[in-house]
Structure formats: C-alpha cells, structure tokens
Amino acid sequence: MTENQSVKVNTDLLCLIVNDGMGSEVIRIAKKNGSSGGTVFYGSGTINNSRLKMFGLDNIRKEIVLMITNDDQSDAILKVLSEKLKLDRPNHGIAFSISLLNVLGRRNSTYDQNAQIGEDDSVMHQAIFVIVERGKAEDVIDAAVEAGSQGGTIISARGSGVNETSRLFGMDIEPEKEIVLILSDKDKVDPIVASISHATKIEKPGNGIIFTIDVKNTKGLF
Incomplete structure (x- = not known):
C-alpha cells in the first residue's frame, strides 16, 4: 500500500438514543453480540407536536448510548439492537453508526496519521x-x-x-x-x-x- 492510498477505516462509533431506563439494556444486548461495552449519558428528546407542547410534554428524557466497535461488527450489532428494541416502531429509539478515523485506548489500537475516510455516495x-x-x-x-x-x-x-x-x-x-x-x-x-x-x-x-x-x-x- 502506497503512502497516498486511503487507509481502510476499521472502527465505528455506534450511537443510540433511547427512552429513559433503556441504556443498560442496550449495552447488555450489544455485549452479548460482540461489543466490549459503552457509555450512557442523559439528554432530552423533542417531539414536533403542537398539542403536546401546549402542555409542556414535548421534552422527553432520553438516554444516549455510545459504543465503539469494529466496522465488521457494527451492522450486525445494530441489526440485533433494532430487532430487540423494536426500532421499526415509532418512538422506540434511533440508532446510527459513524466511521472513525483513529481510536486510542482500545486493546491493540494504534494511531495512524495517514488514515482517511473515503467519499461514500451511498450516504443518505x-x-x-x-x-x-x-x-x-x-x-x-x-x-x-x-x-x-x-x-x-x-x-x-x-x-x-x-x-x-x-x-x-x-x-x-x-x-x-x-x-x-x-x-x-x-x-x-x-x-x-x-x-x-x-x-x-x-x-x-x-x-x-x-x-x-x-x-x-x-x-x-x-
């Protein structure tokens, strides 16, 4: 591989935004399917509903879960989480993955100063x-x-x-x-x-x- 060639990204960040109290369950399912764990922190979700906003019910407490996985595992983990958490139904949560250039602190991880993320026309x-x-x-x-x-x-x-x-x-x-x-x-x-x-x-x-x-x-x- 030459110095100018793109280096394949092999690490993803998985992000899930789920209802309050579900963060630990997300990590439990992910670890059972190959993840090494994750971090949970709190936020509030917004609902674009004028009737709920009138009663002050448009802000809902959420838990945000971040997990770092190998890119060859992330799609499978997201698929299992989607099935288990019923993300195909409204108001059950949102999940997505992001390619990472470099990660330090994981086992066997090294920093690559030439790492690049190539353009992907399939990104929606x-x-x-x-x-x-x-x-x-x-x-x-x-x-x-x-x-x-x-x-x-x-x-x-x-x-x-x-x-x-x-x-x-x-x-x-x-x-x-x-x-x-x-x-x-x-x-x-x-x-x-x-x-x-x-x-x-x-x-x-x-x-x-x-x-x-x-x-x-x-x-x-x-």
Missing part, C-alpha cells in the same frame, strides 16, 4: 451537532424544525474556551453548554444548518459551533 443521512450556551438549545431546535427537521436531542455539557470564562467572587466560572444532535436526510442538511446559523448568529465568536458528520447506517427514522 448526516448527523448535525450544534454546541451552544445553556438555554439556547430550544432556539436551535425551533430553527431546525422550520427548515424541515423532525426535532432533535438536547445533551447537557460544559465548555472551556478563551472567550467563555466569567468571574464570580474572584473565581473563574465555566458556563454550561448544550449539545443539540439532529439526524437528517442529507439533502436537508444545508437548509437546516443555514436556518440554525441565522437564528443563533453562530458565526460570531463565542456563540457556538456547528459540525456535520456522515452517518453510515440508521435505524428508527420515520
């Missing part, structure tokens, strides 16, 4: 990640829905950057952040990103970050 969906200050996530969701999105998942986080630290009683305070994850058809990504950028003025320093990632395999989208 992308994941949109938006990182904003706490309290701005709903604005992101509203802007995305206006551009054709069906909603997203909000995850709490904490940021640290040169423009992000304030002081209270002589102590540096790092403001909390919110991460919005939106899964979209690839042909709708550009208008969704443009709508979010316009609504949040995210191009101004300190207002946030948007990035998009190709998604290889999706389950639970309707």
